[in-house]
Amino acid sequence: MKTVTNEIMIDAPPAAVYSVCTDVERWPEIIPTVLAMQREDVGENELIMTMHVSNDFGTHTSRSHRRYSPSSYRIDSQMLTLPPQIGSMSGTWTVQARGRGSLLTISHSIEAPATLDGSAREASTAQLAATLSSHTELVLSSIKTWVERRAKQGGAGR
Template sequence: MSGERVHRASYEIDVTAPAGVVYGLIADTTQWPLIAASSIHVERLDFDGVVDRFRMWFTANGSVRSALSHRTLDAAGTRIEFLQELPAAPAVTMAGTWTVEARGAGRSRLRLEHEFTVAADRPGDVAWLLLATDTNSRAELEQLKENAERWREIDGLLLGFEDSVRVHGPAELVYDFLYGVADWPGRVPHVVRAEVREDVPGVQRVRMITRAGGDVPPQATESVRICFPHASRIVHKQTRTPPLIEAHTGEWSVLPDETGVTVISQHSVLLRAADVERVLGPGADVPRARAHLREKLGRESVAVLELAKRHAESAIRSL
């Protein structure tokens, strides 16, 4: 740690689940956007089974921040140490530990500890970090507890799939269409309204109203989109989800080759089981909800993919 004062915070929660289950949820950073509301996206840079190095985008006090981090995993001791190599401002340093302690058959205690410093120990920055750490840590522990305690069912609540189209046109035009979400109303059939803020280049905050179909009223969602123009990728996470969906992440990727472009839409969803019968009717079950969301989200994604294809190919024909 540097010469500034070290601030510490510690949180813990009891979980009715085996320590190994709880540890497994914490250990897989790639799943964090689905199980922690504050986590937007994780780009894993290196992983050898013990050291996990990654960049994470997350929300903190209403803003989107990112940090380059590494974690050291101790599976036998059910303990993970973490250190932010490039912390998110205003932190100068940020580190801590996750510890899972077995408390008897099927029970455990999860502890999260942080320590950080701020340049010149500025009171406003310290207060901001303490609030962000407290808010995110308490929420993460509650969400980890909830997901760990339904560990026997959670695999059935996770849904992942992708759709793709081939485009005979420039990858740049396909990406421009996907990036220009503010222009989707009037072009994409299910999008009624889209409000976009991009306070930081490449980080879009999107409020969207979409048609749900049938007698269902239009639905409001909010998302964060992280744009990688040089890689022709856009990753996204809904921070306000519609019914049936507890968490929803995804990615648009544009892959050029010698003969054209493949455009892929990927989705990962954590179902909200409590909504199934309320939304789909009495007797509806999780498999039906999975099929419903696969069809709905896939249909909407393919509509966007086809319009991106038309946008790129029309430009070529007009030339």
């Protein structure tokens, strides 16, 4: 298992940043690799997200179980279905106030499939982590652009 952490400063309050992170139905407008999104609420601040994407892992559909903690601006997720080259993945998104802006941090734990053994699995996991880091940078920059543009227009996050 390898952990990848990416972060970005966003010139907007934490509530505005968190709002975009939890408004998953809007992600196809915000994140260029997200083609379509469906949301199924399964409890208070809890959902199953089905995301159709085209990225460095190919064009595929992934499902994840997301739990929101609005009071601490935190999101925890566990991937339920993944592209075939990924064995498991989970993550945490946090938004923290930093001066007049916010720090958005995304941490993922990722591992290659168990069908690979020893050094092959380690090498595959390392490559997956590098690809995931690059993709997460795109997600972060897309969210930053969206939130900051909305803040300048007077509609932060929406």
